[in-house]
Amino acid sequence: MRRNWAARLRRGTIGGIDAVTLENERLRVTVLPGKGGDVVEFLHKPTDTDFVWLSPQGLRDPRDHLQGAPDDVAPFVDHYAGGWQEVFPNGGAPSEYRGARLAQHGEVSGLPWECEVVADSPEEVAVRLSVRTRRLPYRMEKVVRVRSGTAALEVEGRATNESGLPLHAMWGQHIVYGRPFLRPGARIRLPEGVTVIPHETAIDPPERRVAAGGTWPEVPAHGGGLTDLSVVPDPGSPSDIVYLTGFPDGWYEIAGHIGIRVEWDATVLPYLWMWQELGASTGYPWWGRAYTIGLEPFSSMPTDGLAAAVANGTALALGPYETKVMRMRAEVLA
Structure with missing residues (x-):
């Protein structure tokens, strides 16, 4: 029976792509099984705020440009609609592995x-998404869940090596924020003692600077980039990434x-990629139109692909046949 109250879900399509919406009294989350399991809506209903x-390029169906085409950048970038992507088994730049x-x-x-659909009651709704990779012998699963009365999305992800060989991977949650939620001057808080690694030194040797109790150090970055990492910068600030x-x-x-507060299993994803594109890039693919910050839990670093992560020991x-399990929770703070 369809419900218009408490926890409920709907299945349909957006732009011809399979979609499912999970919602309750406070939150509406839309996921695209037809496009990587992307989260393309995380709407706090009482304030009408989508995180x-x-x-600007909008939602594009990835079926018109298959993964593994001669251009190894276009499959992701040309179909990047924003939102939240599951990244596996390669993070960042194109790479070759075995x-x-x-x-x-x-x-x-x-x-x-x-x-x-694995749960559909007034108390909770949940769906299980699953896929097998084509280049490497992996199976991915994730259960996304919304419970009545909360403004939180819960995720349990599983990555399984379906071969009898030991393998490597990069696993990440490509979560980005922008307007109307993201505004200059917003504060970013982390646990005490987190280490900051500039991109230039991410491979070897790592230059580490400690952020203690929310007081972030200044971090020199290429192009005169990120300095005070605890404050969301103004439009036009330099593009950059740190770990x-x-x-x-x-x-x-x-x-x-x-x-918003995001919690995750740091034993599986021990790194957080912090990426910003605030309008300073005037060429492909941004054309000066982006104002966004990514805070992306990852298994590995840097954003140079799986081969680099294997080489630096972070992959x-x-x-053989092992499964890694990762749990996350994203909750609105209102």
């Missing part, structure tokens, strides 16, 4: 996922007129 940044050429942020973000690690517990908060290792 998802939507790219003879498999992996596209940028490939493979699962560009594949259609199977979708199965954070040393989380005793995986969490961060962004607080302004309204806030996720999965033994």
Whole structure:
């Protein structure tokens, strides 16, 4: 029976792409099984605030540009609609691993996922999404859940090596924020003692600077980039990326007129990629139109692809037939 109250879900399509919406009295979350399991809506209903940044290029169906095409950047970038992507088994730039050429942020973000309803009651709704990679022998699953009375999304992800060989991977949550939620001057909070690693020194040797109790150090970055990482910069500030690690517990908060708290299993994803594109890039693919910050829990670093993560010892290792489990929770602070 369809419900218009308490926890409920709807299945349908958006722009011809399979979609499912989970919602309750306070929150509406839309996920695209037909496009990598992307989260393209995270709407706090009482304040009409969507925490998802939507790219100016809009939603594009990835089926018109298959993963693994000769251009290893286009499958992700040309179909990047913003939101929240699952990244596996390659993070960042195209890379080659044991003879498999992996596209940028490939493979699962560009594949259609199977979708199965696993809970549908006034108390909670949940769906299980699943997919197998094509270049490497992995199976990915995630259950996304919304419970009545909360403004929170719960996620349990599983990555399984379906071969009898030990393998590596990069696993990340490509979460970005933008307007109307993201505003200059909003504060970013982290646990005490987190380490900041500038991009230039992320491979070897790592230059580490400690952020204690929310007081962030100044971090020199290429192009005169990020300095005070605790404050969301003004439009036009330089583009940049740094990596954070040393989380005793995986969490961060962004607080302004309204806030969000993201918690995750830092034993599986020990790094947080902090990426900003605030309008300074006037060429492909941004054309000066983006105002967004990514705070992305990841298994590995840097954003140079799986081969670089294997070389620096940060790649996720999965033994024969091993499954890694990762839990996350994103909750609105109002």
